[in-house]
Amino acid sequence: MLAAKKELILKELAEGTGAAVSAEVDLSGLRSGLRIWFSDLDQKHGPVAELRTYGLKGHRVTLTFGSFSGTVLSQILAASPEDVQLAQALVASIRPEADVQIPGQNMPEWHVMNGAFRMVATVRNQEHPLNDSSVIATCRDVIVPIMAAMAELIGYDVIEDRQGEEAPACEGAVLQSVVIRRERNPRNRLLCIRIHGEKCFACGAEPRMTYGDAGSIIEVHHLEPVALLMEPRPYDPRTDLVPLCPNCHRAVHTRRPVPFTMADLKAILGTSYA
Ligand SMILES: [Zn+2]
Ligand SMILES: [Zn+2]
Known part of the structure; x- marks a missing residue:
């Protein structure tokens, strides 16, 4: 029961x-x-x-x-x-x-x-x-x-290791850490999944379909590269976060400090997935 x-x-x-x-x-x-x-x-x-x-x-x-x-x-x-x-x-x-x-x-x-x-x-x-x-x-x-x-x-804190990050020495780095914190916040992830589902925005993969119960591995990506904006616009978790599969998420962050855009990544992938 x-x-x-x-x-x-x-x-x-x-x-x-x-x-x-x-x-x-x-x-x-x-x-x-x-x-x-x-x-x-x-x-x-x-x-x-x-x-x-x-x-x-x-x-x-x-x-x-x-x-x-x-x-x-x-x-x-x-x-x-x-x-x-x-x-x-x-x-x-x-x-x-x-x-x-x-x-x-x-x-x-x-x-x-x-x-x-x-x-x-x-x-x-x-x-x-x-x-x-x-x-x-x-x-x-x-x-x-x-x-x-x-x-x-x-304010349950869930920030684990800060892999490969330098200490935030300038304002840009501080904002960068805000983005990382938002991406790792499980409540942001939950909201993102509730709004957009668990399909990767870049390649269309839906890990849960492949891995079943083990497949809740979709990640959250912050679209706005806040760190480089002169005047960051107000953040909205409903529109500024998208689900990405772990591979695509890694790929967008290989360009630093400004990650690839979704359009860049789709072009790299050569997919027509929209
Ligand atoms: Zn993907
Ligand atoms: Zn990201």
């Missing part, structure tokens, strides 16, 4: 949020709820998403904060405008049928102001809301982006 699918749900949550996530499901069934939270914060010290059945044919996902979330709330209040923009874009990527509401606020420009914050998503018209496949679909479509938005606001 659902308990057996918990690993799958947790894997998708960890990939999408870049954080360790815990889940608890009552074996007696979904009516008692599936609860999901960040492992390092536990259910009292951070946001908790709860999925329950709603009516006969629906799911309701409610995100609330535990009673001792003061520390995490102050981290969220200190989130940068870019983090807030990405968090809002992640929630906005949820399909409109899964009606997302934040009591007292207007979408899509919501903010977490205090511990009374609640986000409620209602998914209606499901044939079998108690089936594992329906629950997994709601987790993927609704809970993963909501928890990724929270992870972005909290």
Whole structure:
């Protein structure tokens, strides 16, 4: 039953949020709820998403904060405008049928102001809301982006080794490191996949089709070479990031500091893929 699918749900949550996530499901069934939270914060010290059945044919996902979330709330209040923009874009990527509401606020420009914050998503018209496949679909479509938005606001850091980078000595290098950080942010990757799918923008390859479950290896490429712009235009994660397969992504970055453009790469590949 659902308990057996918990690993799958947790894997998708960890990939999408870049954080360790815990889940608890009552074996007696979904009516008692599936609860999901960040492992390092536990259910009292951070946001908790709860999925329950709603009516006969629906799911309701409610995100609330535990009673001792003061520390995490102050981290969220200190989130940068870019983090807030990405968090809002992640929630906005949820399909409109899964009606997302934040009591007292207007979408899509919501903010977490205090511990009374609640986000409620209602998914209606499901044939079998108690089936594992329906629950997994709601987790993927609704809970993963909501928890990724929270992870972005909290600021889970996922920057690993900075391979081959010189220390940012000038403004250009600092901006270059911003681009690298954006490309490695799992929440950006999640948003990019939700908007564009997992097909490489340059060659059209779709690694998941070739490698199955092992094939979630598509990467995120930042289109605007910010480092070299005299006046960088405002960044928008919805339009400035594209999915590239690992080979194409390597190839575009062989030109430095300004990577090849998508048009350059397509010309090199000699493909007609558009
Ligand atoms: Zn490719
Ligand atoms: Zn790139």
